[in-house]
Amino acid sequence: MKIHIVVPITSDSFNDLIAQEARSFLGDEPEIEVSCLPYGPASIESFYDEIVAGPAIVAETMRAASSGADAVFITCFGDPAVPAARELVDIPVVGGFEPAVATALNLGERFSVVTVLENVVPMISGLAARMGIRDRMASIEVIDTPVLELHDHDALLDSLFEASCRAVDRGTDVLVLGCTxxxxxxxxxxxRMEAERVRIPVVDPTGASLGMILAMHSMGLKPSRRTYMPPPDKERTSTG
Structure with a gap:
């Protein structure tokens, strides 16, 4: 099996780290390929960023499928361009949100998302509404740290712990990391939560997404053509 990971930003500085993270969940198999975007935003932290990144994400997904990938993981919690990509390829395509939340809903009654910035809260809330699970979302907590500044592991862990404690106070049963x-x-x-506050599951969106890909592949599942129909044949222009 070959999994292609699309990093939906223009820098390749995270590619090796993302490949290592994927290997920590997958082991030596299956084969992994990682690519970033030839054009688009430096990070996705708004609806506008998502739109700007969309064409290149879809193009990378199509390239991966034509090069023999068995599945594509678009490594962003906002699931950018995932529905569009599913219309165009015959392999599983997932982002970070749907698999992570589906996992969380099997671990407790209510979940909270701990994410980066206030800018992405409406995006996450909209995704939850689309899935019909907002009544099971206890809260969306923000650590106020841009995506490109998440490299300080200790500072990140401290911020996540503080936000997670707030989520527990608001009645959450499961924590979901809201950024890949x-x-x-x-x-x-x-x-740390178990040692200092309460035993509570913490769902990593990368692990959840890769696990879902493996499950779909083992069951021979592909996107439904009742939902993800090929786009109508017509002329389209692009600046990308």
Missing amino acids: GMLGVASALQA
Whole structure:
């Protein structure tokens, strides 16, 4: 099996870290390929960023499928361009949100998302509404740290712990990391919560997404053509 990971930003500076993170969940198999975007935003932290990144994300997904990928993971919690990509390829395509939330809903009654900035709160709230699970979302907590500044592991863990404690106070049962750039902190946060506050699951969106891909592949599942129909044949112009 070959999994292609699309990093929906223009820099390749995270590619190796993301490949290492994926290997921590997948082991030596399956084959992993990682690519970033030839054009688009430096990070996705708004609806506008999502729109700007969309064409390149879809193009990378199509390239991966034509090069023999069995599935594509668009590594962003906002699921950018995921529905569009599913219309154009015959392999599983997932982002970070749907798999992470589906996992959380199997671990407790109510979940909270701990994310980066206030800018992305409406995006996450909209995704929850689309899935019909807003009544099971206890809260969306913000650590006020841009995606490109998540590299300080200790500072990130401290911020996540404070936000997670707020989520517990608001009645959450499960924590979901609301950015796939929060690399390598889920287990440490879970351990710290258990030691200092309460035992509570912490869902890493990368692990949840890759796990879902493996499950879909093992069951031979692909996107439904009742939902993700190929786009009508017509002329389209692009500046990308």
